[in-house]
Amino acid sequence: MKFISWNVNGLRACMKKGFASFFEEQDADFVCLQETKMQQHQKEFAFEGYHEFWNDADRKGYSGTLIYTKHEPLHVQYGLNDGAYNDEGRIITLEYDSFYLVNTYVPNVKRDLSRIPYRMTYEDRVRAYYVELSQSKPVILCGDLNVAHNEIDLKNDKSNIGNAGFTDEERGKFNELLDAGFTDTFRHLYPTKEQYSWWSYMFKSREKNVGWRIDYFVVSNRLVPYVQDSIILDHVLGSDHCPVLLHIDL
Known part of the structure; x- marks a missing residue:
């Protein structure tokens, strides 16, 4: 099965930069988007053959997550069990016979x-x-x-120590996630590969490939044997992030 995740930094803007062509070309089973920055009722597009599940933030033009899938889920949940974090549209969970899929947009700690x-x-x-x-x-x-886990996951690690996305607190929480029984699929397959998924719009960062790897596919440890590949599609434009892709035999 083919999964794609992409922070589109505004879906309507990304649509004007080739999103639809990318979507149709990939023909993925699941496409998980973050930072849609729109409400579902504002959309003027649809993709035939896909179910779509929107979790819009209460605040217009902010945050938001969306999943397109060819496979109808058993159950859909927005936010946590008690509805927490649903005001910012940060989490969608789809349940299937043999797995859960969770699409999340983790809060940025802000520059200060x-x-x-x-x-x-x-x-x-x-x-x-x-x-x-x-x-x-x-x-x-x-x-x-919204975290570069280790020094290899960003270009200028030394000058960014303590900055948003590379604080001890954020990196420590990622460690806790992995220790709780989860695996970062890209780093598992490519322990020494330096590749990024986000670049600042300033200073021609993308042209110079001065980036950060902050977009992930993380799986329960027992799924690791079924992971076929985890890929960063850094040639794909349309956002300050690029898509990441998971091939897994389910």
């Missing part, structure tokens, strides 16, 4: 790090949720996780 307390609470709550899901079925988690 003022949102670290919120982020730490978010990380603890969602990790507990993933562990709970994984006790009954394995989990495929994807999205913009």
Whole structure:
């Protein structure tokens, strides 16, 4: 099965930059989007043969997640079990016979790090949720996780220590996620590969490939033997992020 995850940084804007052609060319089983920045009722497009599940933020033009899939799920959940974090449209979970798919857009801590307390609470709550899901079925988690885990995951690691996306707090929470029974598929397959999924719009960062790897496919450990490939499609334009892709035999 083929899964794609992409922070499109505004779906309507991305549509004007070739999103539809990319979508149709990929012919994926699942396409998970983050930062749609729109409400479902605003869309003027559809993709034949796909179910679509939108989780719009209450605030217009902000955040939001979306899953397109060829496969009708058994159940759909927005936010956590108690509805937490649904005001910002950050989580969609689809349940299938043999796995859960979770699409998430993790909160940015902001440049001044003022949102670290919120982020730490978010990380603890969602990790507990993933562990709970994984006790009954394995989990495929994807999205913009807004953290470069290790030094290899960003170009200028030394100058970015302590900056948003590369704080000890954020990196520590990613460690806790992996320790809870999950695997970063790209780094598992490519332990020394330097490749990025996000570039600042400033200073011609993408042209110079001065980027960060902050977009992931993370799976329950018991799914690792079925992972066929985990790919960063860094040639695909349309956003400040590029899509990431997972091939897995399910």
